[in-house]
Amino acid sequence: MNKTILITGTSSGIGKAAAKFFHEQGWNVIATMRTPEKETELTQLDRTLVTRLDVTDPDSIHNSVLEGIAKFGRIDVLVNNAGYGAFGPLEAFPMEKIRRQFDTNVIGLLEVTKAVIPHMRQNKAGTILNVSSVGGRMAFPLGALYHGTKFAVEGISEALQFEFAACGIKVKVIEPGGIKTDFSGRSFDFTNDDSIEEYQQTVSAVQNAFSSLTDVNAAPAVEVAEVMLKAINDDSNELRYPAAGGAETFLEHRTSNDDPAYFAGTKAMFGLT
Numbered sequence: 001m002n003k004t005i006l007i008t009g010t011s012s013g014i015g016k017a018a019a020k021f022f023h024e025q026g027w028n029v030i031a032t033m034r035t036p037e038k039e040t041e042l043t044q045l046d047r048t049l050v051t052r053l054d055v056t057d058p059d060s061i062h063n064s065v066l067e068g069i070a071k072f073g074r075i076d077v078l079v080n081n082a083g084y085g086a087f088g089p090l091e092a093f094p095m096e097k098i099r100r101q102f103d104t105n106v107i108g109l110l111e112v113t114k115a116v117i118p119h120m121r122q123n124k125a126g127t128i129l130n131v132s133s134v135g136g137r138m139a140f141p142l143g144a145l146y147h148g149t150k151f152a153v154e155g156i157s158e159a160l161q162f163e164f165a166a167c168g169i170k171v172k173v174i175e176p177g178g179i180k181t182d183f184s185g186r187s188f189d190f191t192n193d194d195s196i197e198e199y200q201q202t203v204s205a206v207q208n209a210f211s212s213l214t215d216v217n218a219a220p221a222v223e224v225a226e227v228m229l230k231a232i233n234d235d236s237n238e239l240r241y242p243a244a245g246g247a248e249t250f251l252e253h254r255t256s257n258d259d260p261a262y263f264a265g266t267k268a269m270f271g272l273t
């Protein structure tokens with residue numbers, strides 16, 4: 001029997017590449033997105049249900065899960081992929097934007113997981129892949145919110161792999177490096193308040209660094225999907241899977257330096273004094 005995967009955020013980038021990749025591998029795909037009416041590619045595929053799921057809208061989450069199970073009989077793998085990056089000085093952010101970042105990247109992930117778990121628990125089987133980032137284990141300047149969400153995803157995943165083991169459910173973390181997607185476009189929410197002078201040197205440095213880093217050496221999104229398949233098929237207790245785009249090099253740089261050395265190296269990289 002074909003296995004079935006439910007993926008959030010399949011309108012673009014890593015989510016879309018994963019939907020296409022798992023379809024090619026013979027899986028049934030529940031390809032969820034906020035605006036399925038705009039989708040023209042995934043809707044052409046057989047064994048693929050394109051359905052509306054906004055991770056901040058509980059009804060859409062429950063409807064998608066029910067619809068997916070009704071169509072394919074079961075969900076073997078959940079990929080919590082939907083997310084975006086809020087960057088900028090904390091003081092510049094209205095609370096509403098701060099909440100939106102955590103509601104999407106953290107609370108949304110928890111809510112989708114909660115919706116799928118009873119089904120997997122009943123099946124005594126299932127795998128949950130949480131898409132974190134190398135930014136879930138190391139932080140860059142002006143990324144308090146984004147890194148805060150991804151560090152949260154790491155901690156949530158580490159705790160849940162203990163909890164769900166009792167139900168026969170595996171939890172794995174996928175940590176992409178620099179991947180060619182629309183993340184630096186549609187998913188990059190930069191907020192600044194140029195009246196606060198103290199932060200402007202960092203703002204310029206970070207904006208320059210991000211624009212010069214964008215897409216340089218970035219890997220195709222399908223490489224992340226390949227790592228997802230490897231993680232699903234891995235019966236070891238490995239939790240974290242660095243996934244393309246220099247992820248291993250980034251993480252090696254973080255783990256091989258103590259905090260002061262990492263901070264100094266990162267400031268130098270951003271040209272900060």
Ligand SMILES: NC(=O)c1ccc[n+]([C@@H]2O[C@H](COP(=O)([O-])OP(=O)(O)OC[C@H]3O[C@@H](n4cnc5c(N)ncnc54)[C@H](OP(=O)(O)O)[C@@H]3O)[C@@H](O)[C@H]2O)c1
Pocket residue numbers: 008009010011012013014015033034035053054055056081082083084085104108131132133134135175176177178179180181182183184186187245
């Ligand atoms: N690209 C990278 O270099 C990189 C590196 C590390 C980690 N990541 C992580 O990879 C994941 C996917 O990002 P990407 O690079 O593929 O960027 P992307 O191409 O911009 O895709 C982001 C996806 O998330 C969806 N999304 C945003 N808010 C949502 C919500 N409330 N409900 C449902 N879907 C929502 C977007 O849907 P809409 O089309 O509706 O906006 C889009 O499908 C994110 O979690 C990101 O943090 C990316």
